[in-house]
Amino acid sequence: MAIREQVFDKIIRCFKRHGAETIDTPVFELKENLTGKYGEDSKLIYDLADQGGEVLSLRYDLTVPFARYLAMNKITSFKRYQIAKVYRRDNPATSRGKYREFYQCDFDIAGQHDLMLPDVECVKIAVEILSDLNLGDFVVKVNHRKILDKIFEVCGVSSDNFRSVCSSVDKLGQCSWEEVKAEMIEEKGLSPKVAERIGIYIQRNGGLDLIEELLNNEDLAGNGTGREGLEAMKLFFKYCEIYGISDKIYFDLSLARGLDYYTGVIYEAALTKLSHRTHFANGELHAVGSVAGGGRYDNLVGMFDSKQRNVPCVGISIGIERIFSIIEARAQVEHEKLRTTETEVFVASAQKKMTEERMKICKELWDAGIKTEQSYKVNPKLLDQLHYCEERFIPLAIIIGETELQKGVVKLRYVMSREEIEIERNKLVQEIGAHIRTFSSIKQT
C-alpha cells in the first residue's frame, strides 16, 4: 500500500494538473446497463445473486458507469478522473499484475469539442504519467476505428460482422497472424481471401508517412469514413508534435482494442524491452505489456439516454496493476525498505510505572498534531521500545525517567544517530514541533 499510495499520488497529481475533478459511482450497476457493451468479454462480468430486487452486476470498467452517470445527470461537458476497482471473472496471473479485482485509473473528457484536441491531451496524460513513474521506454500505438472499419469494408467483410472481426484482430500480438487468420476463417466465417486481404493491411505500421501513403490509396481514402479517419490521424500526429510526444507515437493498423464502444481514435501504451527505436528499425516491437489504453466513444452516453442524446467522449485508462507489479518487483530487487507509517515521535519510558506520564505526553503531542506512538504495555522494556523505533525508522524518541522528571526535563533521542539531549518537560511540544519542521524542510530540499 505504501508503494501504491505513491503511484496513485503521481497519477492524481497529473489528472489534476489537467483540470479534472473526480466522481464516485457504485460498484454495482444494473446488469442491463453492462449488457452489449463489452463484446466477447461480456462473459467475464460478475453477477450478484438474485436475492430479490434489481438484477445487478459488478462494474467491468469505469467507462460504462461514467457514460451512465452523464446520461442520468444530463451532463454534456465534463472532465473527470476516477480511481476505483473493477471486476472480471478472468484467469488471474498475479505475477503479471492480472487480477479479478483491480484498480483502474481513468481520465475522460466529455463534450462537443473540436477534432482531436481532447484526444491528444489524453495521450499526453498517459505519456506524462508513464514518464513520471520512470518505468523505462514505452510506445503508444494508435489507430482509428473508422480506418479499421473501412479496411474491413474494402476487404469484403459485411458490416454486421465488423465488431466480431475486430476482436479477432485485437488478438494479434498475443497470437500470430496465422492463428488470427484461422480464427477469422473458422469462427468468424470469413473466406480465406477476405482474411488474407485484411492481413495485408493490419500488418502495416509506421508514422506520418504511412498515413500519407494510405491517403493516396483510393480504396481506403477515396471517400467517406476512411478518409475522415486518416485525416483525423494526420491532425492527431500534428498535435502530438506540438505537445512534444510524437517520438512515442506509432501508427499501428493491427491495434483494434477489444471493446465494442469505441468509435474514433484508439490507443494503447506498452513498455518495450529495449529502446522502441531499435524495434522501429526492423519493424518489430517486443511489447512487455500494455500499461494504458483508451480511445474515443461517441455513442455510449446515448445508449443510457431515453432520447438517445449522445455526448462525445474520449478517455485514457492507466493499467495500474501492471505498473504496481513492475514497481514492486523493482523495490524487491533493490531491497528497498519503505516506511509504512509516518510516526514522528515515540514516547518511551526508562523505568516502570510511567504509563500515566507517557499517556500525558502522548496526549499533548497528538493534540498538537504531532504523529506519536507509545508502547501498549504498562511497563515496557526500554530496549524493546528503542528497537521498535529503529525498526520503523521513527526519527525521534522521548525517554522519560523519574530523576529527569523531578528535574523537569526529559531526554530527546535522535533514533538513527543515537544521540541524546535533554529538553525541558514543559517546553516539550514546542521543541518537538521545531525539530519536525527542521526535518521536513531538510527532506524537501
Add this chain to the structure above:
Amino acid sequence: MAIREQVFDKIIRCFKRHGAETIDTPVFELKENLTGKYGEDSKLIYDLADQGGEVLSLRYDLTVPFARYLAMNKITSFKRYQIAKVYRRDNPATSRGKYREFYQCDFDIAGQHDLMLPDVECVKIAVEILSDLNLGDFVVKVNHRKILDKIFEVCGVSSDNFRSVCSSVDKLGQCSWEEVKAEMIEEKGLSPKVAERIGIYIQRNGGLDLIEELLNNEDLAGNGTGREGLEAMKLFFKYCEIYGISDKIYFDLSLARGLDYYTGVIYEAALTKLSHRTHFANGELHAVGSVAGGGRYDNLVGMFDSKQRNVPCVGISIGIERIFSIIEARAQVEHEKLRTTETEVFVASAQKKMTEERMKICKELWDAGIKTEQSYKVNPKLLDQLHYCEERFIPLAIIIGETELQKGVVKLRYVMSREEIEIERNKLVQEIGAHIRTFSSIKQT
C-alpha cells in the same frame, strides 16, 4: 467528492497521527468467512451469483476481513486503518446517510497488549476526529460485554441465549423499553420476570459513580467476569481522564452493539441536539444518531486460524456517511460554493487561429507541474473563456493575441480582480510559477 475528500483527509491525518498504516482487502470474501459473525444482521449480506468457482459474498464490514487477513498472514501485532466500501442489503434512507453501499473508516489495534491502553486510544481517536470535523456536541456511550453477560446471567438467561437477548437490548433507543421487553418475551422466550430484571439493570447509566455502585453489588461483582468487566471499566475511565476526554464519556448499560464478535469494552459515539450535559441532568439523552462505534473482539482472528490461535483486537469505525450527510446539508444551507478542480491557469486566446500557440503554452506549463486548462475549441470566444475561469474560480488566465506575440509578450489576467499585466512570452513559466507560489503562501498564512 470535494467535501468527501476534505473529510477523508482529516480522518486519515488522525489515523496516521496515531501511527497506523493502511491495507487493502478484496471487496468479496468467501461466503463461509462471513457466516456466523453478524448475528441477526447476516440476512443483509449480498451474495454473488454462482457462476462457477468459489461461493462469494460482498464484505459486510472491514473488521471480519481484517481478522481474516491477520490469521492468513499470521500477524500478531498490527495497527492499521482502512477506508473502503462495505455492502448491506438494507432499506436505504439517503437523507440520514444510510445506503446499501457505503464507506467505513476503520482503525484497529491488534496484539497482546496491556488492559485498556489500546481501547482508550481508539476512543480518543473518535473524539479527535469528531471534534476536528466540528459536528457539534457528542457523547461516547460505553459498556462492556462481560458486564452485560453477567447481567443476563444473574437475571436468569441461559448462556446460549446471551447473544440473541443482546441484540434485543441493542434496539433500546430506537424502540421503547416496552417494545424491547415484548420482543424478549415473545421472540426470545424469556419469562416476564427475567425480562423485568434485565430492564432494571439496562436502564441505568452514568459515570464512574455508577461503576463504583455496581462494584458493591454482590450479584454482579461478587466474582469472575462481572467484576473483571467493572474493574476494566474503572481503568477505562481513569485513562479517559488522562487523555482529557472523560467529559465525553458516558457509561450506558443499555449499549449492546448488534454484532456477535465483541468480547470486551464496546462504545458508540452519538451527536446530541443540545449539550449532552443538559441531558445528563434529567437522565435523558436525545441522540441524533450514532456516528462512530466499535469495541474489543478478542476471539475473531482465531475463527480464521486452523489452530484457533487468537490475536486480541480492538477498533473504532467512523460512520462516515452520516457525517457526510450532515456536512453536505450544512454546505447547502450556507450556499458554500466549493471548487471541484484545482486549476491554476487557463490559457486563452483573444483571436482565431491561436490553437497551436495555446497548446505550446499549455505544454510548457504542464511540463513545469502547473495545473493548466484551455478550451477544446479551435477558435473559442474570449468571453466564453473568461466566463469559464470566473465560474470555476481559476485564479489566473493567460491571454494570447497576435500583436502581443509579435512583441514577445502575453497578457496575464487576475481573474477575480480582472486586472491585466503584460509578461514576457519567454519568461512565462517562471512568472506563473512565482505567482502560484505567492498565492499558496497567502493561503497557508
